[in-house]
Amino acid sequence: MESKSSTTGNRDNPNRNLHGSKTMMASHFLRALFRIQQTSTSSSSAGRSRRIRRAAYASMAYSAGTRRAWSRALLRKLRSRARLRFPRRLSRAATPQRRDMDQAQVLRKLVPGGPSMDDCKLLEETADYIRFLTTQVRLMQTVMDSISS
Amino acid sequence: MSSRRSRLRQSGSTRITDEQINELISKLQSVLPEARRGGNDRVSAAKVLQETCSHIRRLHREVDDLSERLSELLDSADLNSAQAAFIRSLLM
Numbered sequence: 001m002e003s004k005s006s007t008t009g010n011r012d013n014p015n016r017n018l019h020g021s022k023t024m025m026a027s028h029f030l031r032a033l034f035r036i037q038q039t040s041t042s043s044s045s046a047g048r049s050r051r052i053r054r055a056a057y058a059s060m061a062y063s064a065g066t067r068r069a070w071s072r073a074l075l076r077k078l079r080s081r082a083r084l085r086f087p088r089r090l091s092r093a094a095t096p097q098r099r100d101m102d103q104a105q106v107l108r109k110l111v112p113g114g115p116s117m118d119d120c121k122l123l124e125e126t127a128d129y130i131r132f133l134t135t136q137v138r139l140m141q142t143v144m145d146s147i148s149s
Numbered sequence: 150m151s152s153r154r155s156r157l158r159q160s161g162s163t164r165i166t167d168e169q170i171n172e173l174i175s176k177l178q179s180v181l182p183e184a185r186r187g188g189n190d191r192v193s194a195a196k197v198l199q200e201t202c203s204h205i206r207r208l209h210r211e212v213d214d215l216s217e218r219l220s221e222l223l224d225s226a227d228l229n230s231a232q233a234a235f236i237r238s239l240l241m
Contacts, residue, residue, distance in 0.1 A: 033228055040223070049219070052216040052220050053216035057212070104198060106202050107198055107201060107202055107205075110202060110205045110209075111205070123173035123177055126205075127180050130201070133208045136212065140219065142234075143235075144215060147226040147227060
């Protein structure tokens with residue numbers, strides 16, 4: 001996992017917070033995996049992938065903390081034990097010639113906390129959410145690689 | 150073209166300028182995989198949003214997929230060495 005460092009200093013570097021967050025993300029996720037490994041039996045294997053998935057979103061949200069609307073929304077959902085669901089199907093707005101408005105609405109459903117964001121905030125939050133999601137996916141791939149070799 | 154972009158909803162009394170939207174759109178573009186499309190700065194906002202939605206869906210699916218695969222391997226997994234590998238990567 002690379003951590004980009006800016007030659008112009010850290011202030012405007014969007015990845016500034018990501019390196020420390022990566023560490024938090026990894027330690028949180030690995031601890032959760034340990035716990036899941038120890039507390040799951042062969043009869044609960046169906047729920048195990050759900051628990052792992054939940055742990056993935058939890059470690060993303062905890063490492064981003066409360067400074068982002070998307071992470072606050074995720075933390076709220078996790079704490080209320082609500083089901084973590086994101087729309088899967090391609091919306092009908094996937095056809096061309098659709099206006100920006102529809103795509104922004106589609107995006108709102110994909111980013112946690114989206115519905116209460118105005119468009120400016122939505123775009124900022126989305127970029128941050130994608131960064132953290134990508135990092136989490138890479139982390140999971142790294143763990144996969146190291147336990148399957 | 151600018152009128153199409155200004156159909157993005159404006160919040161309350163704060164007028165969101167096309168310029169602000171452009172900046173945010175390009176910031177968004179920089180986290181999308183096909184960001185470095187040489188010289189093509191005129192990708193429409195709609196296209197970027199569409200690609201963004203596809204990209205996020207793809208990432209969500211990867212989390213689901215990796216969760217299942219990790220679940221299958223977890224029983225026999227040596228997490229201590231995974232943790233050690235990760236710590237080593239931090240020190241490099």
